[in-house]
Amino acid sequence: MNYSVTHLKSAGYLLWELKVLYSLKELKQGGFTAEELKATGYNAKALKAAGFSCTELKKAEFNVGWMKLAGFELHDMTRAGYSVRDLRSVGYTDKELKAAGATRFGGGGA
Numbered sequence: 001m002n003y004s005v006t007h008l009k010s011a012g013y014l015l016w017e018l019k020v021l022y023s024l025k026e027l028k029q030g031g032f033t034a035e036e037l038k039a040t041g042y043n044a045k046a047l048k049a050a051g052f053s054c055t056e057l058k059k060a061e062f063n064v065g066w067m068k069l070a071g072f073e074l075h076d077m078t079r080a081g082y083s084v085r086d087l088r089s090v091g092y093t094d095k096e097l098k099a100a101g102a103t104r105f106g107g108g109g110a
Contacts, residue, residue, distance in 0.1 A: 005030025015040055024050040034060035044070035054080040065090050078102040 005022050009030055018027060019040055024047070027037060034047055034056045044057050044066040054067060054076040062070075064086040067077055074092060078100045087097055 005032075028052065038062070048072065058082065074100040074102075 005018055005026050006029075008018060009032070015027070015032055015036055018030070022030070024037065024042060028047075028050045034052045037047060038060045044062045047057055047060075048054075048070045054072045057067060057070070057072075058080040064077060064082045067080075067082070068090050072080075074087070074096060077087060078097075084097055084102050087102060088094075092100075
């Protein structure tokens with residue numbers, strides 16, 4: 001009989017035990033959060049590939065540099081709430097920020 005991540009998680013198995021048996025995508029589908037998966041060593045690029053959104057990864061406290069390396073677009077990062085200051089720190093220009101809807105005073109990552 002095959003058991004799902006959800007079934008084993010509810011039976012008390014821990015993430016580190018399930019990590020060796022299931023793919024990252026299956027762990028996500030089984031209800032593990034980006035925060036939990038980050039704590040076991042997964043990076044932003046892997047979590048993005050498994051289907052986590054920019055907003056979910058920001059909640060897991062990935063900095064904007066990791067998000068850019070993971071391949072998120074500027075508009076994704078502004079919508080997730082990264083600040084203009086943070087976005088500038090990884091090389092985005094004022095022109096790019098304005099085009100993506102980022103402003104200093106609210107909306108899209110103030």
